[in-house]
Amino acid sequence: MELLYGEWLRDDLARGDIPEPRPMPDLAPEVTLALAGNRALFGPPPAEVMDPVPAADLRRAIVAGVPSLLADLDSDTRNVLLTLARIVTTLETGQILPKDEAVELAVHRLPPGQMREALLIARQMYLEGVDDDAAGAPWEAARPAAREAAMALVGEIAGFEPD
Secondary structure, eight states, X not given: OOOOOOGGGHHHHHTTOOOOOOOOTTHHHXXXXXXXXXXXXXXXXXXXXXXXXXXXXXXXXXXXXXXXHHHTTTTSHHHHHHHHHHHHHHHHHSSOOOHHHHHHHHGGGSOTTHHHHHHHHHHHHHHHTOOTTSTTOTHHHHHHHHHHHHHHHHHHHHTSOOO
């Protein structure tokens, strides 16, 4: 990987802090998303120069990222829950859905109550553009339920057939 842009990198990139090229374990989902959008900043559309990612490679790559996601649970609760929901729905459907749509499909896998509510809070924060560190972010009271929801989603992920 030579360059990845994500909103979380905006400040670093604006300062001119460009990461060095490095291996990218989650390249499969990024290529899948690029092919789905099929738009290029310059040059031909991605589908003209890249082959589709094999489904098994996509599944393997998204599951491989789960441990690093869990390491960020306390500092980036919203995004971790949303990404876990997205992994579940990608495993289930073969498609990478927007985070809010992924929550709609994954939330039924959690029991009614606080775990489900934590996932819905994460979706609402995403839709409103509220980060975990924003004033008034609701995680202090909901953090135990958010942890339980994350572990329940990890259990759902583990339930899919490995490749």
